[in-house]
Amino acid sequence: MFRAGSRCMVELPMATHLIAQRRAFQTENLASDTFTKATHDRAARTSKALRFIQALDPVDRKAVASMLRVDHSGEIAANTIYEAQADVFGYRGQIPTKNLVLDMWENEKKHLQAASTMLDDYRTRPSALVPVWALAGRVLGGFTALLGEKSAMACTEAVETAIGEHYDDQLQHLSEIQQKLAKTYTGEQMKELEESLDLLRNVLVEFRDDELEHLDTAVEHDSQQAPAHALLSAVVEYGCKGAIEIAKRI
Numbered sequence: 001m002f003r004a005g006s007r008c009m010v011e012l013p014m015a016t017h018l019i020a021q022r023r024a025f026q027t028e029n030l031a032s033d034t035f036t037k038a039t040h041d042r043a044a045r046t047s048k049a050l051r052f053i054q055a056l057d058p059v060d061r062k063a064v065a066s067m068l069r070v071d072h073s074g075e076i077a078a079n080t081i082y083e084a085q086a087d088v089f090g091y092r093g094q095i096p097t098k099n100l101v102l103d104m105w106e107n108e109k110k111h112l113q114a115a116s117t118m119l120d121d122y123r124t125r126p127s128a129l130v131p132v133w134a135l136a137g138r139v140l141g142g143f144t145a146l147l148g149e150k151s152a153m154a155c156t157e158a159v160e161t162a163i164g165e166h167y168d169d170q171l172q173h174l175s176e177i178q179q180k181l182a183k184t185y186t187g188e189q190m191k192e193l194e195e196s197l198d199l200l201r202n203v204l205v206e207f208r209d210d211e212l213e214h215l216d217t218a219v220e221h222d223s224q225q226a227p228a229h230a231l232l233s234a235v236v237e238y239g240c241k242g243a244i245e246i247a248k249r250i
Helices: 016-020 042-055 058-091 095-121 130-147 149-182 187-220 229-249
Strands: none
Touching: 042 095, 042 187, 058 095, 058 130, 058 149, 058 187, 058 229, 095 149, 095 187, 130 149, 130 229, 149 187, 149 229
């Protein structure tokens, strides 16, 4: 499996038949179900989320809000990237490739639903630049799809590499927050705070692993054989990292 930050250049066999394979990405019985299923008690969950936020010091409260805002922005962009790619491949009659993109898009739709609900639960505002992220995703997705299947996969590889690293950074920050809370709270209060932390952590792990699965899928489908792969990857990756920093603040 290829993972975030990897730039392994193992020679992959030309396997056109792989493009026709549908990938079954898991979308049920996951941590994000807590934020997407009506069967979960939203009032109780929101109350816990607010108590968790109130227990944080101002710096960590701002950091968690920033995490949620960035993740929501990223899911907006991811959805429009895959939507644009699916549109282009559908228009061109490249149905197997369109179906592959649609499979990955299904993951991102659930991510976006969960991320939107989490913003509400934690009383966090979305990025003021949501329309910009949506437009940027659509332009990037459409442009790379027009360049061809391998370039579209190279786009996925680069985006998911940056996002995978970003989720790892967030998970590390949550671990640091937990250590700080443990110095202040004990007993039942700490137990409840840890439950909220664990839920947030499990959702981020789920999102990260899905993104890395998309990365692996892109590599399996010849992303590294795209024309000007290194240049395209660098531009997309640095663009993603820049967008992350902007969404943290705006």
